Amino acid sequence: MNLSRKLLILVPYSWLVVLFLIPFGIVLKISLSDIALSIPPYTPKLEIFSSSAEWLQYFMALDLENFIFLSEDRLYYVAYLSSLKIASISTLITLLIGYPIAYGMAKSPEHWRPTLIMMVILPFWTSFLIRIYAWMGLLSNEGLLNQFLIWTGIIDGPLIILNTNWAVYIGIVYAYLPFMILPIYASLEKMDVSLVEAAEDLGCSATSAFWLITAPLSKPGIIAGCFLVFIPALGEFVIPSLLGGSDTMMIGKVLWEEFFSNRDWPVASSVAIILLLLLIIPIILFQRNEHKQREVER
Amino acid sequence: MQTTFPKLGLALAVVVTAHASVAEEVRVYNWSDYIDEALLNKFEQQTGIKLIYDVFDSNEVLETKMLAGGSGYDVVVPSGTFLQRQIIAGAFQKLDYGQLSNKNNLWDVIEKRTAQYDPSNAYSINYMWGTTGLGVNTGTVSDLLGDNVAIDSLALVFEPSNMEKLAECGVYFLDAPSEMIPAALKYLGEDPDSQDPDVIALTEPLFAAIRPYISKFHSSEYINALANGDICVAFGWSGDILQARDRAAEAENDVEIAYNAPSEGALMWFDQMAIPVDAPNPTGAHKFLNFILDAQNMADASNYVYYANGNLASQSMLVEDVIGDPAIYPDPETLKNLYTTTPYGAKVQRVVTRLWTKIKSGT
Numbered sequence: 299m300n301l302s303r304k305l306l307i308l309v310p311y312s313w314l315v316v317l318f319l320i321p322f323g324i325v326l327k328i329s330l331s332d333i334a335l336s337i338p339p340y341t342p343k344l345e346i347f348s349s350s351a352e353w354l355q356y357f358m359a360l361d362l363e364n365f366i367f368l369s370e371d372r373l374y375y376v377a378y379l380s381s382l383k384i385a386s387i388s389t390l391i392t393l394l395i396g397y398p399i400a401y402g403m404a405k406s407p408e409h410w411r412p413t414l415i416m417m418v419i420l421p422f423w424t425s426f427l428i429r430i431y432a433w434m435g436l437l438s439n440e441g442l443l444n445q446f447l448i449w450t451g452i453i454d455g456p457l458i459i460l461n462t463n464w465a466v467y468i469g470i471v472y473a474y475l476p477f478m479i480l481p482i483y484a485s486l487e488k489m490d491v492s493l494v495e496a497a498e499d500l501g502c503s504a505t506s507a508f509w510l511i512t513a514p515l516s517k518p519g520i521i522a523g524c525f526l527v528f529i530p531a532l533g534e535f536v537i538p539s540l541l542g543g544s545d546t547m548m549i550g551k552v553l554w555e556e557f558f559s560n561r562d563w564p565v566a567s568s569v570a571i572i573l574l575l576l577l578i579i580p581i582i583l584f585q586r587n588e589h590k591q592r593e594v595e596r
Numbered sequence: 597m598q599t600t601f602p603k604l605g606l607a608l609a610v611v612v613t614a615h616a617s618v619a620e621e622v623r624v625y626n627w628s629d630y631i632d633e634a635l636l637n638k639f640e641q642q643t644g645i646k647l648i649y650d651v652f653d654s655n656e657v658l659e660t661k662m663l664a665g666g667s668g669y670d671v672v673v674p675s676g677t678f679l680q681r682q683i684i685a686g687a688f689q690k691l692d693y694g695q696l697s698n699k700n701n702l703w704d705v706i707e708k709r710t711a712q713y714d715p716s717n718a719y720s721i722n723y724m725w726g727t728t729g730l731g732v733n734t735g736t737v738s739d740l741l742g743d744n745v746a747i748d749s750l751a752l753v754f755e756p757s758n759m760e761k762l763a764e765c766g767v768y769f770l771d772a773p774s775e776m777i778p779a780a781l782k783y784l785g786e787d788p789d790s791q792d793p794d795v796i797a798l799t800e801p802l803f804a805a806i807r808p809y810i811s812k813f814h815s816s817e818y819i820n821a822l823a824n825g826d827i828c829v830a831f832g833w834s835g836d837i838l839q840a841r842d843r844a845a846e847a848e849n850d851v852e853i854a855y856n857a858p859s860e861g862a863l864m865w866f867d868q869m870a871i872p873v874d875a876p877n878p879t880g881a882h883k884f885l886n887f888i889l890d891a892q893n894m895a896d897a898s899n900y901v902y903y904a905n906g907n908l909a910s911q912s913m914l915v916e917d918v919i920g921d922p923a924i925y926p927d928p929e930t931l932k933n934l935y936t937t938t939p940y941g942a943k944v945q946r947v948v949t950r951l952w953t954k955i956k957s958g959t
Contacts, residue, residue, distance in 0.1 A: 333942050335685045337873075339663040373953065544813060544956045552953075559656045559773075560949045561663060 322574070329567035330360035340563050364568040374552065374569065378576065381549040384463065384538075385531040388470040389478075392527050393520065395471065396478030400519070401512075403479070404486035415483070418476050430469055430540050437465050437541070465541035466548075470531050477526040485519030486512070529577055549573055622880040623648040625658065625669040627867065628816050629839060630724070632900035639887050645880050653816040654772065662687040662872065669872055670881035673723055676713040676866045677774065677939040688719045688870045695882035696721075698889035706906035710866050712936065720868035721885055722906025724835070724898065727864055727926070727934060728775050729857040731818070731837030733828040735850070736765045740828070748856035750783040753831055756805045763809035766827030771813040773952035775863055776831065778937050782861050789937045793947045803955040813956055819843070825851040833865075834923060835903035842902065855923045857930060864934035866906070 327344075334341040342359040344352070368374045403414045421429060436442050437460040444456040459465050489512065497507040535550030542548070549569065556566035628651040640647050650669075652658050655678040661667040662674070662682050674682060682688060693699050699721075706722050714720045732747045740761045745752060752758055759767065770776055778788035780799035790796060811827065818830035822840035824847075830837060834855055841853035869888065871881045887893060895913035898905045902917075904924050911919055918924050926934065940948055 333946075335663075335681060335942060337663050337665045337685055337687060339685070371950070373950070545958055547957055555949070555953060558654075558660045559952070560946060561656065561660050562946060562949075565946075 325567045325570055327360075328563050329364055329571050330362065331564045332359075332361075332363070333562050333564055338563065339561055364564045365572075367565060368568055368572065373547075374572075377547045377549045377552045378572070380547045381532050382576075384466060384470070384548060385528050385534075388467055388474070388531050389524050389528045391467065391471050392475050392478040393524060396475055396523065397482055397520070399475075400479045400482035400486055403483050404489075411487075415480075418479050422476070426473065427536065429473065430537055433465070433469055433472070433541060434460060437468070460541065461543035463542065463546055466538050466546055469537040469541045470527075470534060473537065474527040474531060477530075478523040481522035481526065482516055482519040485516045485522075489515050525581075532577065533573060620645045620877065620880055621648060622646070622671065622877055622884050623650070623669045624671045624884060625650050625652060625661075625667070626671075626673045626723075627651060628653045629819060629836065630673075630867075630901055630903075632896055635893055635896060638893070639884065642887065643883055645883065647884075655774070656772075666874060667872060668876060670875040670877050671869055671871060671884050673867050673869050676710060676868065677937055679720055679868045679870060680713040681939045682870075683714060683719050687873055689873045689875065689878065690718050691721070691871065691885070692882060695879070696886045696889060698886050698891075701889050701891050701894070701907050701909035703906050703908035706866070709864075709936070710868060710906070713866070714868065720870040721889065723867045723869045723888065724901070724903035724905050725864065725866045726834035726903045726924070727857040727862040728770070728779065728831070728833055729837075729855060729862050731822050731830040731832055731840060732854050732856070733765070733822065733825065734852045734854050736825070736828040737762070740764060746859070747854065748859045750779060750858045750860050753829060754780065754783045754802060754806060756809070759806045759809035762829055763811070766811045766821070766829075767809060768812050768814055768818040768821060768827050768830045768832070769810055770832055771815045771956075773948050774937070774940070775865075777948060777951070778863055778935075779831070779858070782858070782935070788861070788863070788935055791938075791940060791944050793944060796944070796948060796951065800951060800955065807955060807958070822853055823847065823851065825849060835901050838902035838921075838923065857923065857926065857934070859933070861933050861935050862930075864936050 328340055331340040331342060333339060342356050344356045348356070399418075403411060403418075406414060434441075438444070439456040439458065439460070441460070443459070444453075447453045447457065448455075459468075493511050493515070494507050497511050498504065502510065533550050533553075534548060535554055538546045538548040538551055539554070542551075553566055553569050553573075556562050556569060560566075622645050624647065626649065630651070631649075636647050636649055639645070655675050658672060658674055659678055659682060661669075662672065663685060665687075679688075702721065706725060707717055710720070710722050711717055730747065730750075730752060732752070734747065737745075737747060737752075741758060745758055753762075753767065753769075777796060777799055780802050781790055781795065782788045784798055784802065786795055786798060815832075816836075818827065818832050819836050819840045820843075821827045822830050822837065823843035825844075830840075834857070837853060837855040841855065844851040844853050869885055871878055871885075875881050888897070889907065891907060891909035892913055894905050894907040895910040898910065898918055899915050902921075902924060904918075922930060
């Protein structure tokens with residue numbers, strides 16, 4: 299391997315170290331500390347340029363107390379599980395809505411496609427926060443949706459949607475739909491149409507051609523889309539706090555409470571570490587599985 | 597000749613930076629709906645200092661910023677117990693009373709009480725003080741409950757049979773455990789300032805019984821909600837509820853709001869102006885504090901937000917609506933009935949917040 303290639307590889311690795319590993323190390327360090335009334339609000343603290351004895355003393359003071367605290371309280375299990383549930387269901391719904399849209403876009407005449415992509419991206423021109431606020435106006439008891447439904451006579455009283463989990467699902471699906479559509483569209487657009495034609499020539503019905511050819515070939519797009527929706531949805535804070543009720547338990551909200559209401563940085567950091575493990579372990583398992591499959595195919 | 601241009605550029609740059617440093621700034625972080633905004637302009641015009649004014653609605657959020665350090669603010673306004681904790685944490689710098697020429701306007705009665713949190717008031721001056729109590733839409737509540745239920749009793753909101761009926765028109769509670777748990781303890785006949793986790797836990801069944809009837813826990817939205825008639829009862833801060841009363845009167849929407857400090861006893865709190873230890877412009881911060889200490893300015897602020905202040909000299913300039921209202925300046929009888937609290941320790945704080953999460957979310 300020559301020097302220029304090594305240097306090239308250094309770029310993504312230094313990105314990883316500076317923007318992931320170092321911050322992770324800091325959060326891990328805080329999660330092993332104790333809460334204290336000081337600036338910053340935890341102890342022990344460490345200066346980078348300390349003697350080895352000070353380093354030793356520092357490491358002796360760290361412990362797993364916060365993780366034990368988390369394991370003893372039902373709240374955190376409930377919040378993690380409910381976040382997993384909300385993120386999984388939202389991902390499934392975005393997939394069910396996003397796939398047909400991406401399919402339609404990929405099958406549309408070529409000169410339409412840039413316009414269609416533009417329309418998917420267009421909502422991003424407005425701030426995320428404002429778009430979620432707009433949903434508060436739409437979904438509230440006196441909101442447009444209820445006014446419309448009452449006007450048409452479908453319902454007599456307003457449907458209570460705002461401040462429930464329904465509103466959270468609507469918000470997440472709405473906000474993350476483009477992240478599902480774009481990767482699926484990318485993989486469908488690349489696909490060789492003659493493969494489907496060949497399948498149909500050989501007597502395959504349109505439906506089974508879809509399931510045998512199109513769906514498997516768009517799998518990378520589906521997986522990328524699911525990751526792009528699931529991961530941010532799991533830690534989502536803005537949507538549940540604006541649209542959800544006080545009984546909407548999501549780990550992002552718990553993290554906020556630990557940090558801002560309890561001012562307990564060590565516990566907040568422990569919650570964040572566990573959230574990260576929850577995300578990283580399935581991703582690693584998944585990649586290992588993919589790797590094995592590729593070797594089998596070879 | 598060729599060297600002249602770079603030199604000219606350098607000279608220009610020096611002039612520009614010198615000018616930028618002249619444009620002095622003071623950054624103030626205060627509670628929402630807590631000042632007459634005309635005063636902010638007045639400060640800028642009088643001193644030529646650019647004022648950057650941000651707001652918050654929870655002591656907890658302020659404390660998070662203070663303990664993280666480097667907030668960039670020059671003046672912040674924590675309440676008594678929070679101030680005390682943050683002084684211990686080393687978050688504030690001692691005031692230089694030499695720079696506060698208006699310091700003699702301060703009211704010794706209030707200073708004596710705030711010294712409980714900030715010994716000899718070394719770090720802070722009182723901005724405003726008030727009580728936490730019950731805001732009631734009198735018309736709606738008497739329609740729903742009849743006239744036999746006292747609207748100045750904690751039983752109005754802690755008795756499930758009352759709350760069941762009130763749920764129809766909407767009840768908001770402050771999202772502030774350090775205020776609501778003492779109130780619940782007072783209703784139970786316990787010491788509201790208890791630091792004992794077992795005593796604090798007694799409030800859980802009390803809240804659990806009324807939780808289904810509380811529409812929302814929020815610390816600022818109730819002003820508008822009360823004024824618009826969207827809710828009929830709010831457990832909130834005195835001046836906020838009086839602002840709601842005023843807004844409703846201005847809107848002439850047939851909504852009549854009354855504020856009462858609970859007859860069982862009400863929490864008395866003090867919002868104190870202090871200067872963070874790492875304030876970028878402590879001199880400017882002192883100028884702002886001195887501006888606030890001016891009797892006329894303080895009177896204007898109180899006349900606008902309906903909170904009592906710690907400024908004795910301002911009292912002659914207060915409108916009758918403020919100085920004459922026992923809900924704002926309590927009579928000696930009510931004053932006896934007011935209690936104060938002390939800050940929770942770190943472990944008790946965790947118990948309190950955990951309990952509050954449980955109360956709010958049911959988990």
